[in-house]
Amino acid sequence: MAVTLLTRLAAAAPVPVFVARGGGAGMVPAELHADTRLRLVTSARHATVLLAAGRFPAALGEALDRLHDQLAQPRRTVWWTPDASVERPACLEEGATVVTGSDPVGAVVAAHRAALTEPASADPPVLRDEPPNPFEGGGDHGQGGEGMMGGVPYGRPMAMTADDRDGLALDQLPVVFGPFLLGLPNGVQVRAVLQGGTLQGAQLEQLDLGDGPPLPGSETDRGGPCQHLRWVADALRLAGLDALGRRAAGLARSALTDRRACASLARAVRRSGLPATWSGIGVLDGEDASLRLERRLRFDEPADGIPLGRVAGSLPGQDWSDALVTVWSASAPDAVASAAQGRSG
Amino acid sequence: MSLHADVWAAPVLAGAVLALGAYVVAVLDVAAAGLVAGTGSRRVLAQPVRNVALLIRQEPTLTERPDRASWVLAPALYAGLAAAGISVVPWSRTFSIADVDTGIVLWGSIEALVVVALFLHGWSANSHQPLLAAYRFVAVGLSYLLLSMFVLIAAAIPAESLQLSRIVESQAGLWNVVRQPLGLPLFAVAALGSTTWGPLNLAAGDDLSGGTTADVSGLPLLVWLGARAAMLTAFAAMGTAVFLGGWHGPLLPDPLWVVLKTVALLAALVASGHLVARVRAERFVTWCWMVLLPLGFADLALAGLQALR
Numbered sequence: 001m002a003v004t005l006l007t008r009l010a011a012a013a014p015v016p017v018f019v020a021r022g023g024g025a026g027m028v029p030a031e032l033h034a035d036t037r038l039r040l041v042t043s044a045r046h047a048t049v050l051l052a053a054g055r056f057p058a059a060l061g062e063a064l065d066r067l068h069d070q071l072a073q074p075r076r077t078v079w080w081t082p083d084a085s086v087e088r089p090a091c092l093e094e095g096a097t098v099v100t101g102s103d104p105v106g107a108v109v110a111a112h113r114a115a116l117t118e119p120a121s122a123d124p125p126v127l128r129d130e131p132p133n134p135f136e137g138g139g140d141h142g143q144g145g146e147g148m149m150g151g152v153p154y155g156r157p158m159a160m161t162a163d164d165r166d167g168l169a170l171d172q173l174p175v176v177f178g179p180f181l182l183g184l185p186n187g188v189q190v191r192a193v194l195q196g197g198t199l200q201g202a203q204l205e206q207l208d209l210g211d212g213p214p215l216p217g218s219e220t221d222r223g224g225p226c227q228h229l230r231w232v233a234d235a236l237r238l239a240g241l242d243a244l245g246r247r248a249a250g251l252a253r254s255a256l257t258d259r260r261a262c263a264s265l266a267r268a269v270r271r272s273g274l275p276a277t278w279s280g281i282g283v284l285d286g287e288d289a290s291l292r293l294e295r296r297l298r299f300d301e302p303a304d305g306i307p308l309g310r311v312a313g314s315l316p317g318q319d320w321s322d323a324l325v326t327v328w329s330a331s332a333p334d335a336v337a338s339a340a341q342g343r344s345g
Numbered sequence: 346m347s348l349h350a351d352v353w354a355a356p357v358l359a360g361a362v363l364a365l366g367a368y369v370v371a372v373l374d375v376a377a378a379g380l381v382a383g384t385g386s387r388r389v390l391a392q393p394v395r396n397v398a399l400l401i402r403q404e405p406t407l408t409e410r411p412d413r414a415s416w417v418l419a420p421a422l423y424a425g426l427a428a429a430g431i432s433v434v435p436w437s438r439t440f441s442i443a444d445v446d447t448g449i450v451l452w453g454s455i456e457a458l459v460v461v462a463l464f465l466h467g468w469s470a471n472s473h474q475p476l477l478a479a480y481r482f483v484a485v486g487l488s489y490l491l492l493s494m495f496v497l498i499a500a501a502i503p504a505e506s507l508q509l510s511r512i513v514e515s516q517a518g519l520w521n522v523v524r525q526p527l528g529l530p531l532f533a534v535a536a537l538g539s540t541t542w543g544p545l546n547l548a549a550g551d552d553l554s555g556g557t558t559a560d561v562s563g564l565p566l567l568v569w570l571g572a573r574a575a576m577l578t579a580f581a582a583m584g585t586a587v588f589l590g591g592w593h594g595p596l597l598p599d600p601l602w603v604v605l606k607t608v609a610l611l612a613a614l615v616a617s618g619h620l621v622a623r624v625r626a627e628r629f630v631t632w633c634w635m636v637l638l639p640l641g642f643a644d645l646a647l648a649g650l651q652a653l654r
Contacts (some may be wrong), residue, residue, distance in 0.1 A: 006402060007402060010395065013392070013396050013398065014396075043554040043560070045562040046558075048403065070406070072406045073403075074403075182554070183552060194473075196480055197480050197481055237551055240544070240550055240552075240622060240623035242378065242551070243619040246378075247381065250382070250383065250384070268381075273544075274622040277625060281625075319625070319627060320477055321553070324552055325552075
């Protein structure tokens, strides 16, 4: 009885859903934030439903499989795609609910409830629980590197000391962020070298997004307030203003040019201090993140992204959070999809 | 003369107050988010309960080679510190859970140990985003801790005591929020910092996939989030006692005034999370040392001058 009540309460909660954006998804999934039946989460560990939006070929599919296995049980997967006949990773094979229409929310809510009420049918892992590479190499412990540091045990680079910008010898840690991280355009991942929270080097890689039809609604990504509102919705989530982001997503979803509502949102964003907070971050072409935000808040200018190579060049020396703001503020996901891979550091 | 709770009843009472406080924080958060988003504030009472049920039903996940002992210890330490903090808050002129002579000093040590709990939580997952969040939190910790120390000592000066009940008694004629107007705003900064909340949410932000909680799910996540909300409640109750005159107020019973003032302060702290953007760690540290700490010192100097008159 108590378990039944607990399950019923859990099933009625807003669905914690992790949205993975693939090829052809554009910025359409940002609008899902407007729906109060959902709660968009930024860690797969917090989600019960993985919503895969668009195409996931090759490396992007492998990353999606790894992400899928990080969701806590009970979990379910929903694939939102206009064409389910394209190449798909293992986690989108049998068991995943396929939605081809313009609104996946009903399917996500149903998947959440099914995961809780029918735990036996929840998604099993698709990868084996083992390191991606064997533990081998030189060094005292067979990990490569020197002494107890450095090397690539199990294929993962370990920290090794190097001089920082102040001349101190501190640990440098190579890590990969993305490709499904809030603040990164679709299919982009960052190969970073960190010292503490500071980037010493960064490569931005655009993974293959495949070819095929886009998600319904993505045609409005280019031009018009809708494009800007979707971008602003994600920017606000990145800045910790989740509720204001929901308001922006709601305006984007309405697909109407309600100028008064847009102006009211812009005032609320300015009052939050976000433009001041972002001032001085990621100066590119004479504009910092704050000015790029202000341009978006006018809701009427076409926004083209800055090529990834140039964005990557501005990242070393930045705090990771500032770097993420730089990448997102310089991005226009419909434009960066075709941009060349960039690297720096 | 104050009554103290029985040694066995004290932890139960502190736990009950904090559990209720955490629920109030969750309700206020849902309501504030609905108002700011323009989606209304329906189901504000039920939604926190549903979220709790979901976390209970969700299985905990493990990272590769975590520091398991620390992963368990961190939320326990955070919750324990919140319980110790709420214990020294006087609820009426005759009752505190533990109205120790050096309540302000105890509170100061709690604030310092919060840094340990949060760093431990980020460290123990053996994962880079939680660790980055922990680094970021520790980088700003000292700045706001000093703020809190200054304003709490300033509040103790007119009472000529470090005991919380004496500090509340000293506000019978004039509350500290009027006598020392810089105190409460600066203490609120420390509250947001210690609970990594709102504009000072540097250890649990979405830019780090939830920060120290990025790899935590299920019951351990519930315990951590509960401890964080409990700590915010403890800060609000302490702010009520030190700056808002505690139990002082007309007509209503003493404890009701404490509850009303605490909830009002909680509402302001929670609302800030939906209205003000998260600060940048490096800029906050600069701002803290260049502007807020001198203001904290001015608050202390003002209290000293008032005492000399």
